[in-house]
Structures are given as C-alpha cells and as structure tokens.
Amino acid sequence: MLRILLPLLVLPAPVLAGYLVLVRALKEPVGAAASVEHPSLKRSACLDCHGPIAAEWRRSFHFRSLTGPFWQRIRKKGFDDVFSVLRVPCVNCHAPANVLDLAEGSHPMARTSDRELGVDCVSCHLSEDGIRGPGRSENAPHEVIEDERFRDPFLASTAICARCHDETLDHAKTVTRWRRSDQGRRGITCLHCHMPEVRAATVVSGSARVRRSHRFPGDKVPAMLRSGLDASLRITDARRGVVQITNDRIGHSFPAAGTNSLIVRVTVRDGKQRTVRELEREFGTREWIPGYLDFWPFLQVTKIPAGESREIDVELPAGHGVVSAEFRYRDWFAIKDRDLIFHRLDRRF
C-alpha cells in the first residue's frame, strides 16, 4: 500500500499544480441564469413591509451567509483570494440571483448588487414574472403568483432548497441524501424541520396566523443539534464502554455540510478520578483541497449517513470508575477554537 501512496506524496509541485488547473478547466461552471429585479420594488422594500418575517430571517444564516463569522474568517485567512485566483465560484449560492427560474440541477448565478443581504426574499420569491408564493394572501399591494413550489413542502425541498443545498460534490448532496432517507420517504421535508410552523404576522401590524418560520434554524442552534442526536453509553459484561450514535432523527448526513464535524471524546477515569484512557473520534469530511482531489486518500468522508449507526468501544480497567462521552460540534474545519459542547453522557462501572 505504502508503495502506491509514496509516489503520490512526492509528486513534484508543478505536476500537481498542472493537474489542478486541468481539473478546473474541465469542470463545468456553476450555474448560469440572468439576475431578476422587481420592476418597482427595491430589495430592501420587502424587508420594510414584511417586518416580522424579516426579523426571523435576519437571525438566519441565509441573511448572514456572506457577512457571518465564517466568511469573515475565510477572508482573514486569505482563502477567498485563493478561490478567486482559481476562479472557484463561491458567492453563487451565498449571494445569489433568483432561483425560481433555474433549470433542475443547476445552481444560481452570483448577483452583482446588494450582496450583503445574502440569500434574501428576492432570491427565493422573485421570478421573471413577479413575486411568487403559496397564494394565501388576498390583500397584497403587489402581484402574487400562486406557485405549487411554495404550497407543497416536498416540492419546495426538491425545487427550491435543492438549487443550493445539493452541491456538485456527492458527499454534500443534502437533498439527494434526504430523498433516500427514511424521513424523505415518509414525506418529512426540509421545511418540517427547518421552517417549523409559527403563529405570527407576515407584515408590520398584520394579524397573526399560522405560517412557516423564516428563522431557518440549523446546526448553530444548540437545541436543534440536540434534537438530532440519538446517542447512548452502555457498559457491557465484557467490561467495555460502548458509545452508540444513531442518525435516525435528522433526514440527512450528520453533519450535513462537508465543512463541519461531530467530535466524540470518550474518557475513562478510575476510582481516584485519574484519567486512565482517552480517545477521540471525528465524524465529518477531510479534504486536502476541496473540490479537486475528490477521491481517496485525499478525501475521507466519515459523516454518519441517515439511518446508520456508529459505535465507539473502549476497554475499561479493573475496579470502579466512570466512563464519559463528550459531544462537540465543529462548525467549519478551519476554526477549532469555537467547538460547541452540546451533550455529555456518564456511566459508572
């Protein structure tokens, strides 16, 4: 095995660089569609009238997708310069032109104006022929085109969310993975978990009614992370501590994104509180150069697919003590100092 791997590792830099440029040149460009603007309403006008929805959306990472902490770190670390030199399209899904007129399987175009609004109302609701929605309102001061994609959560998932959440890399195809999952087959959609129903108004001083939230909670909301975790810790007769994690509550890989990981640290302490054993397992994606070397050994995907379980097994010493499992979530592989500890299990033996 080493014999096959070693020559790869000592590939001279120019050969590697040449390979990367070639791969880039052969790659299909990400999406192509004209940007649509409303003929009479500015992007910011939607936010003024639709205050209650805008307030939810401002807390989401759709709004913060170009201004949030992760992009700031990307800029600070110089990654965005590298990406622009390599002509990798990054802002396409993060500050997109509209998505409703796109063909299936394509990604949006980057837009040129108001990029700081990220994925906004216009990105999702404006089509070439006007504002589209579920068609529930009767008194809108603008045209409202009833669209099946907003009425049927399954269609919304496959025809709206999928424009950005089903990336070209196989391991990042959240929507494809969800369709094959138990939840996907039972009709529990992206909207059921990420656009939960709330009772609230849709416009400033409007009356409250049941509609779906635009807060889009995800992995950055600790309660949401906990809701997705099904983990147990047991002591077996053979004196082993076994942590089991089952991904049966999420509907896509855990974690979904290729940049994040779930880290489980198992610690064994003896009766005198001394640490006698410690091990850590990471479930996520390791890529040497994201998007380029998408095959083993440069790409290692250890995320837990929907419906599957993973076990971490540790030997326990003689006598009494405690075994613990700490669950951490790392929200972007390049940032290691912000891990969120969101769950912990302890068992005496």
Ligand code: HEC
């Ligand atoms: C096809 C659409 C698409 C393109 C193109 C794209 N992204 Fe993303 N990006 C997403 C989606 C969707 C997410 C949400 C997390 C996920 O499911 O991967 C995301 C998340 C992120 C995050 C945040 C991760 C987090 O944990 O919040 C960063 C940072 C990021 N992308 C950077 C980039 C960079 C840099 C590029 C260019 C190399 C890029 N993106 C290109 C769709 C895209």
Ligand code: HEC
């Ligand atoms: C990521 C895509 C996305 C973004 C961004 C988005 N929406 Fe929506 N919106 C949806 C979907 C999907 C629905 C349909 C939800 C449902 O099934 O009821 C919806 C529903 C609505 C409705 C109808 C609510 C009802 O039940 O009557 C209004 C009004 C609305 N959105 C306004 C906005 C405004 C204003 C913004 C910007 C602050 C916005 N949306 C941003 C996807 C989006």
Ligand code: HEC
């Ligand atoms: C002058 C105020 C105003 C502005 C500006 C405005 N809206 Fe509306 N919009 C409304 C009102 C009022 C309704 C009806 C609300 C209801 O019945 O709950 C509505 C309804 C909607 C709906 C629901 C349609 C449906 O299918 O039921 C969507 C989607 C929507 N607006 C999106 C937008 C977008 C996108 C923009 C910006 C391009 C925008 N609105 C700008 C006042 C406004």
Ligand code: HEC
């Ligand atoms: C135009 C592209 C686009 C569309 C359409 C879109 N998203 Fe997103 N979404 C993104 C990007 C980009 C991010 C990552 C923002 C970041 O973390 O920087 C994101 C983030 C999220 C997050 C939060 C993840 C986190 O890290 O907190 C959730 C949840 C989410 N999207 C759900 C949905 C759902 C559900 C739909 C369909 C109704 C949808 N999105 C449609 C681009 C899109």
Ligand code: HEC
């Ligand atoms: C049964 C509930 C459920 C369904 C269905 C579901 N999700 Fe999630 N999703 C979660 C939970 C819980 C998390 C937090 C754990 C995680 O990061 O995987 C999450 C996380 C996410 C994230 C943030 C992940 C990251 O690593 O940054 C995105 C983006 C996302 N989901 C998009 C989607 C999309 C798009 C769909 C539909 C194809 C969908 N989800 C369907 C429950 C669900």
